[in-house]
Amino acid sequence: MGYKFDDKEIKCPIFSNVVRTGKGQFIGIECLQADVNLGFDVSHMLRLHTSQDLRDYLDIFCRDRFAACPYYQAYCKMGGY
Numbered sequence: 001m002g003y004k005f006d007d008k009e010i011k012c013p014i015f016s017n018v019v020r021t022g023k024g025q026f027i028g029i030e031c032l033q034a035d036v037n038l039g040f041d042v043s044h045m046l047r048l049h050t051s052q053d054l055r056d057y058l059d060i061f062c063r064d065r066f067a068a069c070p071y072y073q074a075y076c077k078m079g080g081y
Contacts, residue, residue: 010063012031012061012062012066014071018054020054026047027049027050028047029058
């Protein structure tokens with residue numbers, strides 16, 4: 001049922017954290033915010049609908065091909081890496 005997250009193999013430089021509520025109402029990946037001055041210390045949250053979606057997204061983009069991640073590409077265009 002539950003997905004045990006392990007960040008040892010994360011390669012994405014803008015990955016910050018996996019966020020889950022206790023009963024799984026919210027599942028997401030927290031990434032760094034691009035260099036856009038909003039006047040607040042903020043991050044970007046990618047919300048996923050299921051634990052399987054979280055697992056797949058982490059495996060495909062965060063652990064392996066982060067340069068192909070749509071958010072990473074947008075981050076780079078907005079003044080990140």
